[in-house]
Amino acid sequence: AQKVTQxxxxxxxxxxxxxxLDCVYETRDTTYYLFWYKQPPSGELxxxxxxxxxxxxxxxxxxxxxxxxxxxxxxxxTITASQVVDSAVYFCxxxxxxxxxxGNQVVVIP
Amino acid sequence: xxxxxxNPRYQVTxxxxxxxxxxxxxxxxxxxxxxxxxxxQAPKLLFHYYDKDFNNEADTPDNFQSRRPxxxxxxxxxxxxxxxxxxxxxxxxxRGSGSGANVLTFGAGSRLTVL
Numbered sequence: 001a002q003k004v005t006q007x008x009x010x011x012x013x014x015x016x017x018x019x020x021l022d023c024v025y026e027t028r029d030t031t032y033y034l035f036w037y038k039q040p041p042s043g044e045l046x047x048x049x050x051x052x053x054x055x056x057x058x059x060x061x062x063x064x065x066x067x068x069x070x071x072x073x074x075x076x077x078t079i080t081a082s083q084v085v086d087s088a089v090y091f092c093x094x095x096x097x098x099x100x101x102x103g104n105q106v107v108v109i110p
Numbered sequence: 111x112x113x114x115x116x117n118p119r120y121q122v123t124x125x126x127x128x129x130x131x132x133x134x135x136x137x138x139x140x141x142x143x144x145x146x147x148x149x150x151q152a153p154k155l156l157f158h159y160y161d162k163d164f165n166n167e168a169d170t171p172d173n174f175q176s177r178r179p180x181x182x183x184x185x186x187x188x189x190x191x192x193x194x195x196x197x198x199x200x201x202x203x204x205r206g207s208g209s210g211a212n213v214l215t216f217g218a219g220s221r222l223t224v225l
Binding site: 004033035037042043044045046047050052091095100101102103105 | 211216
């Protein structure tokens with residue numbers, strides 16, 4: 001079965017604080033891809049990052065960073081120094097089977 | 111800018127009255143998807159086209175149909191909308207290679223209200 005779990009439903013932070021979103025996945029595929037998408041209030045899902053199952057290198061891209069650990073089936077995402085514009089729903093997705101997690105509502109308080 | 115455009119952005123229909131949502135893309139992507147997203151839930155894949163090949167998800171109700179007359183356009187037809195079909199409908203596109211690596215580009219969605 002393909003499954004993505006995002007346990008936290010709503011996370012509120014004060015502007016400039018860091019926020020980490022947890023994602024745990026289940027798959028029997030040996031090759032798979034994990035994504036993070038952002039859905040602002042306007043509704044359009046925006047691609048943020050992609051990681052394949054063979055590459056566990058963790059990277060930083062601007063204020064975004066991610067921690068992929070295959071051993072624990074986790075693909076966590078961090079926003080550093082959050083801004084009000086980061087307020088959105090963030091979805092983790094296992095795209096081999098087009099399975100999205102339920103999303104994390106992030107609210108950044110000015 | 112190349113993009114995925116959905117029309118209408120907001121659709122109100124009556125219970126049982128057919129509705130059609132459209133999606134067009136200028137990305138020349140060969141794969142097009144339709145997702146249903148209910149309030150505070152994850153997008154749920156209804157079906158997708160890989161080129162002209164239609165792929166229906168096993169749990170997609172028969173009430174939902176789709177047409178793809180050409181590469182650029184895809185339509186979602188809801189034959190007899192029920193109250194439970196009120197949702198945001200998202201169209202997405204990607205280049206299809208079968209590897210699962212493809213980034214999906216989403217439209218802004220069509221919000222359907224059923225009265």
